[in-house]
Amino acid sequence: MAIQSIRLFGDPVLRTPAAPVVDFDKELRKLVKDLTDTMMDAPGAGLAAPQIGVGLRVFTYYVDEQLGHLINPDLDLSPEIDEEGEEGCLSFPGLAFPTPRAVRAVAKGFNVYGEPITLEGTDLMARCFQHETDHLDGILFIDRMDPKQRKLAMKAVREAEWSGLSAPVIKASPHPTGGKAL
Numbered sequence: 604m605a606i607q608s609i610r611l612f613g614d615p616v617l618r619t620p621a622a623p624v625v626d627f628d629k630e631l632r633k634l635v636k637d638l639t640d641t642m643m644d645a646p647g648a649g650l651a652a653p654q655i656g657v658g659l660r661v662f663t664y665y666v667d668e669q670l671g672h673l674i675n676p677d678l679d680l681s682p683e684i685d686e687e688g689e690e691g692c693l694s695f696p697g698l699a700f701p702t703p704r705a706v707r708a709v710a711k712g713f714n715v716y717g718e719p720i721t722l723e724g725t726d727l728m729a730r731c732f733q734h735e736t737d738h739l740d741g742i743l744f745i746d747r748m749d750p751k752q753r754k755l756a757m758k759a760v761r762e763a764e765w766s767g768l769s770a771p772v773i774k775a776s777p778h779p780t781g782g783k784a785l
């Protein structure tokens with residue numbers, strides 16, 4: 604097990620776009636293992652490399668008992684939007700808010716061996732792919748909320764006990780809401 608510290612909102616790494624993976628080597632296999640171990644320990648439904656301080660386009664997911672990872676993802680989204688689904692984030696411990704997301708997503712990318720793969724998801728799986736791919740672009744779920752919801756979310760963030768404690772040594776709370784923290 605190689606559980607890493609999860610970076611919290613306020614850490615600049617969460618706002619930094621990640622670089623595409625070029626070398627499908629031993630280092631990358633270690634990164635995927637660290638992401639998987641850290642996500643399962645949290646526990647969370649998804650985790651992106653910037654959340655453990657690594658600026659590479661890699662995420663892991665664990666949704667509906669399906670465990671996997673995707674490298675250099677490219678998403679194709681359905682036009683139907685789920686406006687009401689609650690979403691959390693391991694970088695915002697204990698908080699969850701309605702966040703609009705496409706209902707279905709096709710995610711193309713690569714596995715850890717550099718082989719092209721295509722994943723298809725609906726509902727929570729689709730939400731996870733969108734949330735994690737956003738992390739790789741420095742986009743956070745608060746950015747996807749409508750302005751009124753974002754205002755409520757930011758108030759809750761300011762009042763959260765971890766607010767302002769964005770140093771990398773801080774371990775995220777092991778209590779994400781509803782098992783949907785991503």
Ligand SMILES: [Zn+2]
Pocket residue numbers: 691692693694734738785
């Ligand atoms: Zn997240």
